[in-house]
Amino acid sequence: MLTIQNLKALGVDTEKGLTTCMNNESFYLRLVDRAIKDSSFENLKEALDNKDYERAFEIAHSLKGVLGNLSLTPLYNIVFELTEILRKRTDMDYSNYINNLLEKRDKIKALTL
Amino acid sequence: MVRKVDVDIEKRLILVVDDEYINREIMREILKDTYDIIFAENGKEAIDKIYEYKDTLSLVLLDLIMPVMKGFEVLKHFNESKKLKRKIPFIVITSDHKSEVESLDLGAVDFIPKPFPEANVISARIKRTIELFEDRETIKSTERDALTKLYAPEYFYRYATNLDKNLSIDMDALIIDIHHFHILNIRFGTEVGDEVLSSFSKKIKETIHKYNGIVSRRGADVFMAYLPHTDEYKEILSEIENIDVEEVKGRITVKIGVYPNVDKSIDIRRRYDRAKIACDTLRNKVVTSSVAYFNKDLYDKELFEEQLIDDFEKALEEKQFKVYFQPKFNVQGDKPVISSAEALLRWIHPTLGFISPGIFIPVFEKNGLIQRMDHYVWDETAKKIKEIKDKYGLSFPISVNVSRVNMFDNDLVNDFESIVKENGIKNEELLLEITESSYTENSEQIIDTVNDLRNHGFKIEMDDFGSGYSSLNMISILPIDVLKIDMALVRNAFSAEGNTRILELIMDIKKSLNVIAVAEGVETLEQVEALKKIGCDVIQGYYFSRPLNEKDFEEFLKKELNL
Structure with a gap:
């Protein structure tokens, strides 16, 4: 189940996330639920696979903002790094980053099922 | 019982521009108690919303990196040209320090970093920005009235x-x-x-x-x-x-x-x-x-007035406006002699029929159409004067009304000059009636204009004299040639309990000013004789003739002068 406690156990900085959301727990959880099910993750993977770094940067940048606001720290840290590398449109193998990101995402997503 | 309304009447309106639903929702949660919020998902939408709400928007919170149109473009759009009459403050939302500087250059007043800081930090920055801007705007356009502290x-x-x-x-x-x-x-x-x-x-x-x-x-x-x-x-x-x-x-x-x-x-x-x-x-x-x-009556009246305004153009075009002439008689000789006339306007409306000038003139005075109407009458009158001159070799002056608004027209003297020239008549043949109330409302400028007109050889009649609030002091310096006594004064003087003392007083004034006195609204022989006795020079009214249309007026004139 998607709860503050379970999120915390997965390394999410729920305290900070809650502060941003005016300490409204159900509101916060609703947003996390939505963020985690968002297609941005898949879109990011697709862009990276296609070496479309322009698009990948845009997606990563947006995602970074959302993950940061919700303090989904484990995901945020990865996307933060990704964004910085993509800012220079670096052509490299991103599979470690994206797989790691999707794996961590799936763990949180599992809470919602 | 006073009904309670939930919405704070002075809640400021904020536009939040962010492509991410979650970011927008967080902003909503943070701001919704203090502000009214509208949203845009990209720069294009933001620009549209800003124009739509330009009068009421207190602040724009703008995400810099978005699809379709980036926040920068929005800032540029409003920075480069003066597209909005009033400035709306922009706060930029960004995770990128380099963009912060750039956006400040483009006119953003503050920035909020992403990930968002604590909610109260966001609230405080927004509040401060709005206050700062409203203070500044207050100085510019005096939001509040200085004396009463109420909103301008x-x-x-x-x-x-x-x-x-x-x-x-x-x-x-x-x-x-x-x-x-x-x-x-x-x-x-x-x-x-x-x-x-x-x-x-x-x-x-x-x-x-x-x-x-x-x-x-x-x-x-x-x-x-x-x-x-x-x-x-x-x-x-x-x-x-x-x-x-x-x-x-x-x-x-x-x-x-x-x-x-x-x-x-x-x-x-x-x-x-x-x-x-x-x-x-x-x-x-x-x-x-x-x-x-x-109420309904006033609403109908408003509709009626709107119709008159709508119909004005067509009325001019189709000559629904008719100039009538009411004769004026000089009564100081043995026998009254027709000496002049006043041009008066009638509106024969195709569906509403005869409309009294008392109804349509105030309507046209309110919206400035009166200027064009006046010009029409002046033109038609000048033509008539010329026609009489050509047909009968007679210099027959006719007076026209000059509305208050026209007195503020810088081209007035030139306009009269060209009307007179075009029609081949003399300046002193087109008499100008200016109401007393025009003089009192903005006396200095009016007096300047009147002096100018007189220097050009036009004769000025002060219309409706006695209905306004002229001080005796002012009357003594007025540049006029004729005092035209208000019709109501004449009627009152000859009513059951009235007396003619006020008229006698006016005659004293006219003597000391050395001008001509004209009485209008005169209806009986008794009135004519009384006015003549106290020194009134000219009389206009139903006793001699009602206002006549062009054709009837000419007949009247021919008969009176044996032409």
Whole structure:
């Protein structure tokens, strides 16, 4: 189940996330639920696979903002790094980053099922 | 009972621009208690929304990196040109320090980093930015009236418009007027006058706030209020008139014009025109404080006036306006002799029939069409003068009316010069009637214009003399050639209990000014003889002839002068 406690156990900085959301727990959880099910993750993977770094940067940048606001720290840290590398449109193998990101995402997503 | 409304009437409106649903939702959660919020998902949408809400928007929160159009483009759009009359502050949302500097260069006033800082930090920065901007704007456009601390009209209209966007309840528009305030000012001095105004505005504000409304000062002694519909105007009236200034206690009479349950699809200013129309119906009959409503009759009147305005062009084109001429007789000889005439306008409307000038002239005076109407009459009259000259070899002067607005037209003298020239008549043949009230309203400028006209050889008749408030001092310096006595004065003098003393006084004035006196509205032989006896030179009225159309006038003239 998607709860503050379970999120915390997965390394999410729920305290900070809650502060941003005016300490409204159900509101916060609703947003996390939505963020985690968002297609941005898949879109990011697709862009990276296609070496479309322009698009990948845009997606990563947006995602970074959302993950940061919700303090989904484990995901945020990865996307933060990704964004910085993509800012220079670096052509490299991103599979470690994206797989790691999707794996961590799936763990949180599992809470919602 | 005062009805409570949940929406804070002065809640500021904020536009949040962010492509991410979650970020928008967080902003909503943080701001929704303090502000009204609208959203845009990209730069293009943001620009549209900013134009749509340009009058009411207090702040834009702008994400910099978005698809379709980036936040930068939005900043550039509003930075490069003066597309908005008033500045709206932008706060930029960004995770990128480099962009922060760039966006400040482009006119953003602050930035909020991403991930968002604590909610109270965001709130504080937004609050500060709005306050800063409103303070600055206050200095620029005086948001509040200096004396009464009430909203200036432009701000008031903006807030009222903002209210409409948030409230789906019926609203009333009010005009509140202190009856004969200028007399208080004269009687007790402007210091007391100012005190009355401050006290009065405080009372209005307190009272209207109780009813969840907002208040503005519209002009000298006129106020506006916008509030949820109520039926308690009796109570409101008695609260407002009860002001605490010793000198005038119990002497204040208040008029309120109410446009109830306003039609929100019409412009806010027009709603107040309607409240004003209602208030004006109280003008001459107020003894105690009263309320008047904009009702069906006034609405019909408004519609009727609109129709007259709509029909104006066509009426000119199709010559529905007819110039009539009312003869004037010189009575100082043995026998009265026709010496001149006054050009008067008639409107023969194709569907409404004959419309009295008393009805359409005030309507056209209000919106400036009177200028073109006047020009039409001047032109037609000049043609007539020329025609009489050509046919009968006669110099026959005719007078035309010059409306107050025309007196402020810088081209007036040139216009008359060219009308006279084009028609081949002499300046002194086109007599100009200017009402006394024009002189008193803005005397210096009017006197300058009149002097100018006289220097060009035009003869000036002061119309409706005795109906205005000319001081004796002013009369002595007036540049005029003829005093035309107000019809009402003539009628009163010859009414059952009237006496002619005031007319005799006017004759004394005309003698000392060495001008000609004309009396209008004269209907009987007895009146003609009395006027002649006290020294009146010229008489116009039904006794000699009603206003005649072109053809009848010519016949009349031929008969009178044996042409």
